Structure formats: C-alpha cells, structure tokens
Amino acid sequence: MVRSVADRAFLPTKNLLEEVGDMMILTGKTISSALRPPYPYGGEFVSQFLFAIKLCWFPLLVSTVAFGFGAPGLQAANFLVIFGALDRLGGFFVLASIREFAPFVTAIVLAGVAGTAITADLGARKIREELDALQVLGVDPVKNLVVPRFLALMLVTGLFNIYALIFGVFGGILATLTNGAPLGPFWATFFTNASTTDLWGSVLKTTLFGAIIAIVCCYKGMTASGGAEGVGRAVNQAVVIAFLGVFAFNYVFTQTLLATHPEILVPR
Amino acid sequence: MEWLTVPREWLTSAGEIAKFCGKILGQVYSLKVFRFFGETLRQSGILIVSSTIVIWGLVFIIGLQCGTEGAYFSRSVGAPSQAGVFAAWCDLRELVPYAFGYMMAAKVGTGIVAELGSMRISDEIDALEVMGIDSVLFLCATRLLASWLVLPFVYLAAIGAGFFASYLAVVQQVGDVSSGGYFLVFWMFQNPPDLVYSLIKGMVMATVVVLVGCYYGYNASGGPVGVGTATAKSMVLNIVMVHLIGMLGTQVFWGANPRAPIGG
Amino acid sequence: MSEDKMQADDATRVASVVDDRDDEFKWHTGKQLPTGVQDAIEFVDVHKAFGRNKILRGLNMGIPEDKISMILGPSGTGKSVCIKHMVGLLYPDQGDIIVHGKSVPMMHDDELFDMRKKFGVLFQDGALFGSMNLLDNVAFPLRQHTDKGEEEVMEIVNRRLAEVGLTNAGDKMPNELSGGMRKRAGFARALVLDPDIVLFDEPDSGLDPVRTALLCELIQEIHEENGGAYVVITHDIMSARRVAEHISVLWKGRIVESGPAEQLFNSDNAFVRQFLAGDSQGPLGME
Numbered sequence: 001m002v003r004s005v006a007d008r009a010f011l012p013t014k015n016l017l018e019e020v021g022d023m024m025i026l027t028g029k030t031i032s033s034a035l036r037p038p039y040p041y042g043g044e045f046v047s048q049f050l051f052a053i054k055l056c057w058f059p060l061l062v063s064t065v066a067f068g069f070g071a072p073g074l075q076a077a078n079f080l081v082i083f084g085a086l087d088r089l090g091g092f093f094v095l096a097s098i099r100e101f102a103p104f105v106t107a108i109v110l111a112g113v114a115g116t117a118i119t120a121d122l123g124a125r126k127i128r129e130e131l132d133a134l135q136v137l138g139v140d141p142v143k144n145l146v147v148p149r150f151l152a153l154m155l156v157t158g159l160f161n162i163y164a165l166i167f168g169v170f171g172g173i174l175a176t177l178t179n180g181a182p183l184g185p186f187w188a189t190f191f192t193n194a195s196t197t198d199l200w201g202s203v204l205k206t207t208l209f210g211a212i213i214a215i216v217c218c219y220k221g222m223t224a225s226g227g228a229e230g231v232g233r234a235v236n237q238a239v240v241i242a243f244l245g246v247f248a249f250n251y252v253f254t255q256t257l258l259a260t261h262p263e264i265l266v267p268r
Numbered sequence: 269m270e271w272l273t274v275p276r277e278w279l280t281s282a283g284e285i286a287k288f289c290g291k292i293l294g295q296v297y298s299l300k301v302f303r304f305f306g307e308t309l310r311q312s313g314i315l316i317v318s319s320t321i322v323i324w325g326l327v328f329i330i331g332l333q334c335g336t337e338g339a340y341f342s343r344s345v346g347a348p349s350q351a352g353v354f355a356a357w358c359d360l361r362e363l364v365p366y367a368f369g370y371m372m373a374a375k376v377g378t379g380i381v382a383e384l385g386s387m388r389i390s391d392e393i394d395a396l397e398v399m400g401i402d403s404v405l406f407l408c409a410t411r412l413l414a415s416w417l418v419l420p421f422v423y424l425a426a427i428g429a430g431f432f433a434s435y436l437a438v439v440q441q442v443g444d445v446s447s448g449g450y451f452l453v454f455w456m457f458q459n460p461p462d463l464v465y466s467l468i469k470g471m472v473m474a475t476v477v478v479l480v481g482c483y484y485g486y487n488a489s490g491g492p493v494g495v496g497t498a499t500a501k502s503m504v505l506n507i508v509m510v511h512l513i514g515m516l517g518t519q520v521f522w523g524a525n526p527r528a529p530i531g532g
Numbered sequence: 533m534s535e536d537k538m539q540a541d542d543a544t545r546v547a548s549v550v551d552d553r554d555d556e557f558k559w560h561t562g563k564q565l566p567t568g569v570q571d572a573i574e575f576v577d578v579h580k581a582f583g584r585n586k587i588l589r590g591l592n593m594g595i596p597e598d599k600i601s602m603i604l605g606p607s608g609t610g611k612s613v614c615i616k617h618m619v620g621l622l623y624p625d626q627g628d629i630i631v632h633g634k635s636v637p638m639m640h641d642d643e644l645f646d647m648r649k650k651f652g653v654l655f656q657d658g659a660l661f662g663s664m665n666l667l668d669n670v671a672f673p674l675r676q677h678t679d680k681g682e683e684e685v686m687e688i689v690n691r692r693l694a695e696v697g698l699t700n701a702g703d704k705m706p707n708e709l710s711g712g713m714r715k716r717a718g719f720a721r722a723l724v725l726d727p728d729i730v731l732f733d734e735p736d737s738g739l740d741p742v743r744t745a746l747l748c749e750l751i752q753e754i755h756e757e758n759g760g761a762y763v764v765i766t767h768d769i770m771s772a773r774r775v776a777e778h779i780s781v782l783w784k785g786r787i788v789e790s791g792p793a794e795q796l797f798n799s800d801n802a803f804v805r806q807f808l809a810g811d812s813q814g815p816l817g818m819e
Contacts, residue, residue, distance in 0.1 A: 059504055063511040070515035071362040074523055079353060095341055100333065105511075108370055112507040116378075116500035124493040178523075224496075227707075228390045229662075231496030232382025239374040239503060240322060247329045254336065391659035391733075395718075398619045398653045399673045399725075400645040 023219050026142070030150050030215065033143040041148040048152035052114040056160060060109045064164045067105050068171020072096035077179050087185030089176055091193040097168040098198045099257075104250065106164045107209040110157050111242040115217040118149055119238040122221025123231035131222065141222070150214040157210030158203050165202070201257045208253070209246050216242045288404075288486070289479040295402075295409040296416075304410050311414035315376065320422050323371045324429045330367040331430035334358040335437025339444055348444035352453030355434040360458055360466050361522060362514070364430045368423060369473035369510035373503060376474075377481040380411060381502045384485025385495035393486070408482040415478050416471070423470045427463070469517035476509050557786060559803035559815050565791025567596040567778060572729055572761040573618055578627035580613060580785075587613050588624070589785035595778075600755055600762040602772050602793075604807065605782035606816060611765040614782070615731050618763070619651050620644045631729070649677060652722030652730040656737055658714035660706035660721070666693070667702040670721045677725065692720040695754060712743045716750070723754065732764040736771050748774045769810055773797075781807060783816075 034041075072093060080086045122145065125131055131141050169190070176186050220238035224230045295301055301308065338354030384407060387393050396403040435454075439447050484502035488495050571594035580588040587610040595601045603611050616622040617629050620636045629636045631647065639647060660669045670689045674680055680688070693699060696716040706714055715735060722730055735751070736744040748771045755762050766772065772779065772793075780790035781804050789796060789804050797808055806814030 055504075059508050062508050066511040066515035067366075070518035071358075071366070074518050075357050075361055078522065079357060083347070091344070092341065095337060095344075100337060109507055112373070112503040113500075116503045120493075120496035120500040123496050127492055226492070227386075228492055228495065229382055229386035231492045232378070232385050232499040235496055235499040235503075236375070236378040236382050239378055240371075243370060243374050244322065244326060244329075247326060247333075251329055251332055254333065258336070258340065387662075390657055390662075391655035392661055394616070394621055395653065395655055395659040395661075395721075397621055398648050398651055399676065400648040401676055402641075402645065 019219075022223075023215055026146070026219050027211075027215050029142050030146050030218075033140065034147045034151065041144060041151075044144065044148035045152050048149050049156060051117075052110070052152060052156040055117055056109055056113050056156070057163075059113050060106065060160060060164060061167055063109050064102065064105050064167040065171045065174075067101060068097060068168035069174050070171075072101060072168075073172045073175025074178070077175050081179065086176070086179060086181050088189055089172060089181075090186040090188065090190030093169055093172045093186075093190055094193040094195075094198060097165055097172065098194065098202045099254070102161055102165040102168050103202055103206045103209065104247075105168070106157060106161045106206050107213065107246045107250070108243070109164075110153065110160065110210065111213045111217075111239055111246060114153060114156070115213045115242050116235050116239055118153075118214070118217040119221040119224075119235045120231060122218060123224035123234045126222055126224045127226050127230055146214075146218045146222075149218055150211065153214035154207050154210040157213070158207040161203055161206035197257075197261050201253075201261075205250065205253050205257075208249065212245045212249060213242045216245060285480070285483050288483045291404060292408045292412055292479060292482060295405050296413050300405060301409040301413050304406055307406060308410040308413045308417070311411050312418045315414055315418050316422075318379075319371075319375045320425075322375050323368060323422060324426055326371045327364055327367045327426040328429045328433045330363045331359055331433025332437045334363050334430070335434035336442065338434070339438045339442035343444055349449055350453055351438045351442075351445055352450045352455075353457045355431075355438055355450075356454050356457040359430040359434055360427060360462055361518065364427050365466055365469040365473060365517065366510065366514055367430075368426055368470045369477070369514065370507075372419075372474050372477045373506035373510060376415070377477040377506050378499045378503055380478065380481030381485040381488070381499040382495060384408075384482065385488035385498050386492075388486065388488045389491055389495060404486070408479075408486060411482060412475070412478050415474055419474045420467060420471065423467060423474075426470075427466065465517070465521040469513065469521070472517070473510050473513050476513065477506050480505050480509065557784070559801060560783070560786050560788050561801060562592060562787055563789045563791070563801075564592075564594060564787070565789075565795050567594075567599070567792060569596045569598060571595060572597045572632060573763070574630040575614075575617070576628045576630065578617065578624045578629060580610070580617070580622065580624050587785055588617075591627070591782075591786055593780050593782075593787050593790060595761055595763055595780075597761050598759055599777040600751065600764065600775050601778040601780065602764045602766060602776040603780050603782055604767060604769075604772055606807070607767060609782050610785050611767075611782060612733055615653070615733055615763070615765060618729075618731060619648055619653065649725060650728045652725065652727035654715065654718045654722045654730070654732045654735060656733050657711065658706070658718030660714055660717055662706055665703050665705050666698065666709075666717050669706070669717065670724055673721065673725050688724060689720075692724050693717075695723075696720045696750060711738050712747070715739070715747065719750070719754075723758070726758070727760065729761045729763065732762070732766075734766055735764060736766055736768045741770070744768065744771055745774065751775055769808055772808070783807075 076092050076096065077086060077089055080088050080092070122131075125145075131145075134141050134144070173183060173186065176183060217238045220234045220241070224234035335351075335355055338358055339348070339351045342348050342351040342354055384393075387407070393403045393407070396406060435447075435450065439445065439450050480502055484498045488498040490497070573595040575591045575593040578588050578591040579586070591610075591614070593603075593614075603614060605611055613622060617624060618631065618636070620639065623637050632650070634647070636644070636647070660666070661672070664672065667686070667689055670692060671685050674685045674688060678685075690699070690702070693702060696719050698713060698716055698720065701709065701713065701717075706717070709717065732751070735747055739747065751762065751764070752775050764771070764775065776793040778791070779793050779796045781788040781796070783803065789799055789801050796804060799805060799808075803815045805811075806816055
C-alpha cells in the first residue's frame with residue numbers, strides 16, 4: 001500500500017527527471033556535433049529556416065498586434081491616463097514590448113506553430129522507421145536532423161523577436177491613437193528609455209528560447225512511441241514542456257538581467 | 269486565380285469548423301448531453317487530475333513576472349507605492365487569461381486532438397456510430413460540458429495563484445512597498461465585475477480551445493502521422509484565437525471604461 | 533532521347549490508357565447466380581468517389597439472408613467502403629443501399645441509429661475503447677441500449693466472452709492484449725446485442741495462418757448457433773475456402789461475379805479463376 005502510493009508519487013517525478021536529463025544530453029550532443037566537422041546540414045538548415053518563416057509569419061503578426069493593442073496598449077494607457085501621463089506609454093512599451101511581451105509572444109507562437117510542426121514531422125519519421133533507416137545507412141540523425149533544426153529555430157526566433165517587437169509597438173500606436181493622443185510624446189519617451197542593453201537582452205533571450213523549443217520538440221519527436229496515439233501525444237507533451245521551460249527560463253533571465261544591469265531600470 | 273485558392277481553403281474550413289462547433293453547442297444547449305452524464309463526470313475527473321497543476325504552474329510563473337515588472341515600472345514613473353495597480357490589472361485583466369488560454373491550448377486542446385484522433389484512426393468512433401450512439405454527442409459534447417463544469421473553478425484558483433505570485437515578487441522580493449500598502453492599492457483597483465469579466469474571457473478561450481480540439485481530433489485521418497499533423501495544426505489556430513479573444517475581451521470590457529476608482 | 537521520340541512515346545502511352553479504359557470492365561459479367569434466399573442487403577448501382585478518386589463505380593450486389601457471405605477482391609477496390617455504406621457511415625454519391633427493404637441513405641438520424649442496432653461490426657483491429665477494460669467494452673452496447681440490470685448484463689457479457697474464448701481476460705485493458713485477442717473481444721462486442729447482420733472488416737489481417745483458421749472456425753460456430761447474415765471482407769482465399777457460403781468478387785468498384793461459393797470456385801471467368809487460385813498470370817497485374 002505504502003509502496004504503491006510512493007510509486008504513484010515518485011514514478012512520474014522520476015520519469016520527468018530522466019526526460020530532462022535526456023534532453024540535456026541531446027543538447028550537448030547537438031552542440032558538439034554542430035561544431036565538429038563535417039558540416040552536411042547546410043541545405044536542411046536553409047529549408048527549415050524558410051519552413052519556420054512560412055509557417056509563423058501570419059500567426060505571429062496577428063498575435064503580436066492583438067497582444068500589443070490589448071494588454072500593454074489599452075490597459076497601460078488606462079493606467080497612465082489616471083496619472084495624466086499618457087506620454088509615458090512609449091517608455092512603458094520599451095519595458096513591455098522589448099523586455100517582456102515580444103519575446104514571450106514570439107516564444108509562444110514559435111513553440112505552438114513551428115515546434116509542433118517539428119515534433120509532428122520527426123515523430124512521423126520515427127514511426128515510419130526512417131530514423132532507424134538513417135542510422136543503418138550510417139547517417140547520424142542528430143547531425144542531419146536535429147542540428148539544422150536547432151540552429152534554424154534559434155536564428156528564426158531571434159529574428160522574429162524583432163518582427164514581433166515592431167508589430168507589438170504598432171499595437172501600442174493603435175492604442176495611443178484610440179485614446180486620441182498625439183504620437184510625438186510616445187516616440188520621445190520610447191527612444192529615451194530604449195537602451196541597447198534592452199535590445200540585445202531581448203534578442204539573446206529569444207535566441208535561447210528558440211534553442212529550448214528546438215531541443216524539446218526534437219526530443220519529443222524522436223522518442224515518439226508507436227500506436228495510434230503516439231505522435232499526437234508527443235506533440236501534446238512537447239508543447240506543454242516547451243511552454244513551461246520557456247517561461248521558467250524567461251523568469252530567471254529577466255531577474256538576472258535586471259540584477260546585473262541595474263542601469264536599464266533608471267527612469268529617463 | 270491561383271492566389272485565391274489559399275484564402276478560399278481557409279474560408280471553407282472555417283465554415284466547416286463553425287458548423288461542427290454549432291452542432292456541439294446545440295447538443296449541450298438542448299441538454300441532450302445529459303444522456304451521457306456519467307461520461308461527462310469522467311471527463312471532468314480527467315481534466316482535474318491531469319491539467320490543473322500545469323495550468324496553475326504557468327499562471328504562477330507569469331504572476332511572478334507581472335509582479336517584478338510592475339514593481340520596476342511603478343518605480344520608474346515615480347510611484348512605487350502604486351505597484352499594486354499594475355499587478356492587479358496585469359494579473360486579473362490580461363496575463364492570467366492569456367496564460368490560462370496558452371496552457372489550455374497546449375495541454376487540454378492538443379490532448380483532445382491526440383485522443384480523439386487516435387480513436388478516429390483505430391475505428392473506435394465508427395464503432396460507436398454502428399452501436400447506434402451519436403459519437404459527436406458522446407465524445408465532444410461531454411468534453412465541452414465537462415470543461416464548463418470544472419474550469420471556472422480551476423480558473424478562479426489560477427487567479428489566486430497569480431495574485432500570490434505577484435505578491436511574492438512585489439512585496440517579498442523587490443520590497444519597495446509594504447504588505448499593507450500593496451494590498452490597499454491592489455484591492456482598490458479591482459472589483460467583482462472585473463473578476464467576472466476576466467472569468468468570461470478565460471471561459472471563452474477555454475470553450476474555443478475545446479471546440480477546436482474536438483474538430484481537429486474528430487476529423488483526423490491518415491494514420492498516426494495524420495493525428496500528429498492535426499495536433500500541430502490545432503495549436504496554430506488555438507494560439508491565434510486566444511490572442512484575438514484576449515484583445516476583443518479587453519476592448520469590450522475595459523476599452524471605453526478603465527473601471528478605476530479614481531480620475532475621470 | 534530526342535524530343536520527337538519522347539512525344540511519340542507519350543502518344544502511345546496515352547493510346548494504351550485509352551485502350552485499357554475501353555476494356556476495363558471486360559471481365560465484369562456482373563452475373564449474380566441465384567442463391568434461393570432473399571437478400572438482406574442490396575446495393576443498387578452505387579457510385580462513390582473521394583475527390584477525383586472513384587472507388588465504387590456502379591456497384592450492384594446482393595447479400596443473402598442467413599448465410600456467411602464473403603466479399604473478395606484485390607486490395608484497394610473499395611471493400612471497406614462497402615461496409616461503411618451498409619451501416620450509413622458513408623453515403624453514396626449516386627444509387628441506393630437497401631437493408632431489409634429500407635433505403636439507408638434516405639433514413640434520418642434517429643432511424644439510422646435504430647437501424648444500426650441490427651448490425652454488429654467487427655473492425656480491423658477490434659476498435660475496442662482504449663479507456664475501458666474488456667468487460668466494460670463488451671457491456672457498453674447493452675448498458676447504452678437496454679434497460680437490463682447490471683447482473684443480467686454481466687451474465688450476457690461473460691457468456692459472450694466465453695464463446696470467443698476470453699473467459700479470464702475480462703479485467704484486462706485492450707492494449708494489454710494481442711491482436712488476435714482484440715479481434716475476438718471485438719467479435720464478442722459485435723454479438724452482444726444479438727444482431728441480425730454481422731459485418732467483418734478483414735478479420736484475418738495481421739494474424740498468422742493458424743490464428744486465422746481458429747477465428748474462421750469461431751465465426752462458423754457462432755453463425756450456426758445464432759444465424760443471421762454474416763458479411764466477411766477479405767482478400768485471403770484460404771479463409772474464403774473455409775467459411776464462405778456465398779461469394780461476391782469485387783474489382784474496380786464493380787462486381788465481377790457473385791453466387792454460391794462452390795459455383796464461383798468453378799467459374800469459367802478468367803479474372804475470378806485467377807483471383808481465387810492466387811495465380812500471378814491473368815487479367816490482374818501490379819498496375
């Protein structure tokens with residue numbers, strides 16, 4: 001009885017830890033085989049890069065404008081109108097869009113759209129035994145499949161962050177105009193508050209988000225089990241783990257950035 | 269007219285999804301679904317056991333984030349004691365619904381697609397039909413009703429988790445404002461209608477996620493690979509829908525009226 | 533290869549396709565040898581296409597009452613599509629399906645669900661519900677459609693499970709069973725409402741020859757006990773020889789020939805002879 005209760009509580013935890021460990025190992029393998037010659041993954045890298053852009057540009061456009069207009073735009077404008085300081089909305093958008101929401105929405109969309117597609121694709125190859133066939137043919141699946149996806153997703157997420165940032169700020173402009181305020185003060189406070197630290201922090205952060213998403217989704221795809229539910233279940237787990245991983249990492253990163261670069265907090 | 273084919277396909281599938289969802293909603297609304305109330309309760313149980321913890325977890329992390337940013341932003345506009353306003357609005361009005369919607373889409377939505385999709389391709393849905401059971405009613409309507417029974421409570425508890433996390437971040441971690449001062453502002457800037465609006469936002473997201481999941485799962489084809497593809501596709505639609513609902517909710521509930529206790 | 537020659541090649545290829553189309557149905561005599569009993573299910577000039585892919589092309593077929601009928605045919609000729617039409621899971625683009633004198637495509641939903649209670653269907657992999665154990669799976673139709681008490685339900689379920697030889701496996705989950713056991717459990721579930729018509733979708737797929745023989749024997753035994761029209765879809769000639777009392781040979785969405793089993797095995801139609809002998813020489817090629 002006690003034994004079975006303990007099993008019920010600990011087995012899932014143990015499995016989870018094992019999986020996290022396996023993902024770490026995959027990360028290590030991916031990085032080392034990305035760096036070591038030969039480099040056969042160029043073509044696949046380009047096609048994955050274009051594939052991710054093709055899938056994500058539209059959902060990301062809708063999501064960032066909607067998010068930027070609603071959450072930081074309307075609500076923060078309401079907040080600032082109370083203090084009679086709507087011109088500060090620009091400054092707020094530095095904090096909101098660059099530091100938080102652009103990376104965050106980019107990560108959600110990339111994990112939900114490109115990540116799930118990667119898991120579904122690799123899962124399909126796994127259960128069609130293509131991965132086994134590759135290994136039999138002497139081709140390393142990590143080097144030829146995981147590495148290009150890993151690099152492509154990192155690059156795409158970093159670039160899309162800037163794209164998301166632009167459209168997020170566009171949402172903010174919409175919100176300012178909705179409130180009937182001129183745009184001049186918005187830009188003024190935006191540029192006085194914007195710092196390069198914020199920008200590189202944001203891009204670095206999203207690049208690492210891309211790495212997390214790629215590893216989680218590749219891992220889940222490559223370990224998809226057979227059976228009718230296998231691939232679907234793999235996608236399900238991949239996206240849940242990717243979300244949790246991205247947000248936990250985001251929290252740690254923001255804390256570290258704020259602690260090590262206190263100057264970005266100084267109001268201007 | 270080659271360039272028109274893609275939008276036309278979107279329109280066709282949007283129409284199909286709407287028709288399917290209308291059928292499910294009709295079955296719940298006409299109370300037909302109570303024929304399978306046992307199955308509904310079973311689905312509710314599954315929802316509670318498998319999904320609540322992750323939803324609360326994500327909301328908690330986001331609550332921490334809201335608190336941190338709120339504390340620093342209020343400090344930068346020279347009103348550190350007003351961090352509670354930021355936290356109250358950020359949590360209740362925006363990020364808790366979003367976090368809830370994201371996790372619903374990720375955990376529950378794709379879960380439904382995987383489950384129903386595998387039932388479809390292993391002929392279990394056809395088996396239900398030939399046993400003379402309305403499979404949409406048995407599989408989809410029960411899931412929708414189960415989510416309506418359970419999720420309001422999950423959502424309210426999630427708000428609690430978000431509030432707690434923001435409190436930790438603002439008062440315990442950054443500490444510009446005392447606990448009492450924080451709560452004074454925090455509770456002043458929200459009232460029961462805000463909570464109801466937030467709940468409505470969350471529930472609309474949940475309903476859409478469940479319906480989209482049912483559609484993609486029920487209509488999956490092409491073996492296990494097809495189920496995987498359907499799961500991935502459902503996630504795309506869900507993410508866009510969650511963001512649109514979030515924006516529309518904000519616009520409708522708070523757009524014209526900030527519902528703040530001071531000022532104009 | 534020069535351009536001219538390529539064009540010439542294309543031309544001959546097109547010509548040969550056209551020729552084939554003219555000949556496509558030359559083996560389809562559509563002969564329906566008399567069976568001496570009434571038909572339980574009738575297909576009347578049924579057409580069905582998925583997109584551009586035409587599956588059924590003017591199918592006329594009768595399934596006799598109270599016999600084990602087999603629908604035989606090469607893979608991809610629309611055998612499973614046939615089954616789905618019988619129970620109203622698919623609707624024909626054109627034509628009619630008549631079950632016990634009533635047209636299936638014309639029924640509205642409630643009638644259709646009622647009609648389906650007359651059917652028992654054994655799906656390819658059993659289609660057991662993954663979330664329930666065997667007992668609950670087999671009891672499911674009884675609990676949904678009858679007012680029987682729990683004791684009575686369990687008695688019927690146990691009897692049916694015993695019939696298919698799964699007496700002690702009642703509390704197992706479907707994924708703990710072998711393919712053959714899943715099929716037998718699916719069989720028990722199909723029988724539990726005492727159906728008038730039982731449909732089998734490739735009962736031999738994925739089973740070894742011995743298990744296939746055992747399953748065929750089981751089908752025969754249970755048919756002797758319960759009667760009713762049994763329809764078996766397969767491309768396996770061995771099981772056809774064992775259990776079939778009536779055979780319909782389906783190819784390219786039409787019946788080639790149908791009739792009592794002994795007569796078909798002695799048919800002089802070249803396609804039927806080739807298919808029933810499993811010969812590589814004859815009208816049917818790889819295509």
